Amino acid sequence: MQPVNPFEYGGVVGPDAFCNRHQEQADLTRAAENGDRLFVYAERRMGKTSLVKRVLAALDSDRYVPVYVDLWPTDGADAFVEATAKALATAAATRADKLLEASKSLFSRLNPTLSLDQGGNPSLQFGGPTAEKVRSLDEVLAAPPRVAEKRGRQLVLVFDEFQQILFYQDDHVERALHSAVQQYDGVATFFLGSRKHLIERMFSDSRRPLYRSAGHYPLGPIATEHWVPFVAERFDAADKPIAPRHVEALCALTEGHPFYTQHLAHALWERTPHGEPVADGGLEGALDVLLRREGYAFTTRWETLTRNQQRFVRGLALDGPDVQPFSSEFVQAHGLRTPSNAQRAAESLLKLDVIDREDGAFVVTDRFFKLWVRRLAVRS
Incomplete structure (x- = not known):
């Protein structure tokens, strides 16, 4: 029998799946x-x-x-x-x-x-x-x-x-x-x-x-240093060795957010054959699967946003956590024209729960949606 996937997400996490x-x-x-x-x-x-x-x-x-x-x-x-x-x-x-x-x-x-x-x-x-x-x-x-x-x-x-x-x-x-x-x-x-x-x-x-x-x-995200042993132990227990660099890459994608880290680790664990190490392209393949599954929902969400809301979210997805979204550089780079347009977009996106505030900055609340938007921007 195949072992049960040890990574839990989407509900109250049990003690065996609790990280740090x-x-x-x-x-x-x-x-x-x-x-x-x-x-x-x-x-x-x-x-x-x-x-x-x-x-x-x-x-x-x-x-x-x-x-x-x-x-x-x-x-x-x-x-x-x-x-x-x-x-x-x-x-x-x-x-x-x-x-x-x-x-x-x-x-x-x-x-x-x-x-x-x-x-x-x-x-x-x-x-x-x-x-x-x-x-x-x-x-x-x-x-x-x-x-x-x-x-x-x-x-x-x-x-x-x-x-x-x-x-x-x-x-x-x-x-x-x-x-x-x-x-x-x-x-x-x-x-x-x-x-x-x-x-x-x-x-x-x-x-x-x-x-x-x-x-x-x-309550913030969990640091990568805690995720590395947590994820590695569960892969090793199923004879699916994973290198620390793969766990670090996974955490870079999910920003240490517990739900998205567990979800992506779950998908990677499922795609890794028993008795084989995690391959170099394994993480990207697991992410592809998750983003395809959510593609319809993400497309629907994207199409409900106004043009300026889309530009604001795309800017957050592309520019990283230290971005200043009301600066002239951000406004001009992402076609928002004026800081007031950026401010109105941010306020409406907060009400829609698409973004939230974190330590004085803005974050896209759904990390997978953020990655989907990033890919969409790269392709366009």
Whole structure:
């Protein structure tokens, strides 16, 4: 039997496929132990959810209760209330048969009911109109210290994809959170975000309710020096030796971004025959396969951009990470004519999530799209 491909991407990464992040794990563990409020932000697919879930899983269950709230599916205050209430009720219940009892104790106004899902597992639901759920926001946000006291442990509350609350109808949730978290005792609170320019605005803009309400913890790419042994060990274990220079070339393409590094390593591993070393042209062949697979989606995305947006992205793809996109050199080299055209293109591309800010510069968020654009520019 062929061994299973050891490179994971596209979801929460398991412990065997987790590269480095030792310092980050130690820092976040310490923040949880101290009951800190922390804003953990990174580009999309940088591995923040995998990292934080790894930290939560390693906490001593006799001392800590993790509460994970995924805000990605939420679209308003009522959905926020329901998602948070479910997570807190589950944490408060010491047994599955106590889930409804815990829910009624914490959130009586939400009219909790319990049913079984298709797998036969208990599923908590909250009835009542949307307006009643919104009115219950303060009750739900007051619950974390109560759960911590009930369980006799410190609570570690995680809001993932926190930038979603910016798309709610108003800032009611932001204002309520600001009031609530200032009063928390025995609760560590992590806010995770993946659209950095949005999250930074929430916590750095003095006009926003959550201004300076949490410490900042940016999560960046993984250094090549950590990827080299990680990738080499997994290729060697399958009798597919890979030279360090090939791993370094792979990381140069992906810029050390975990998702794209794992994805390209996965493709290269699949294309390398058992018992043979990675060939000199192997990496380029693996990248060709990935870009062809994504070709239709990338073409569609490219064609939806305006001419100036295309020019801006092409400039970022060709000029490298240290480019100054509003300089006269960049503007003239890529046909943008004026710095104001470049500025408008950047602002619209940020809203489209095609680019993001990174250490004062701009990056194309999808590294494979960037490589596809680079190839397109070379051919044209």
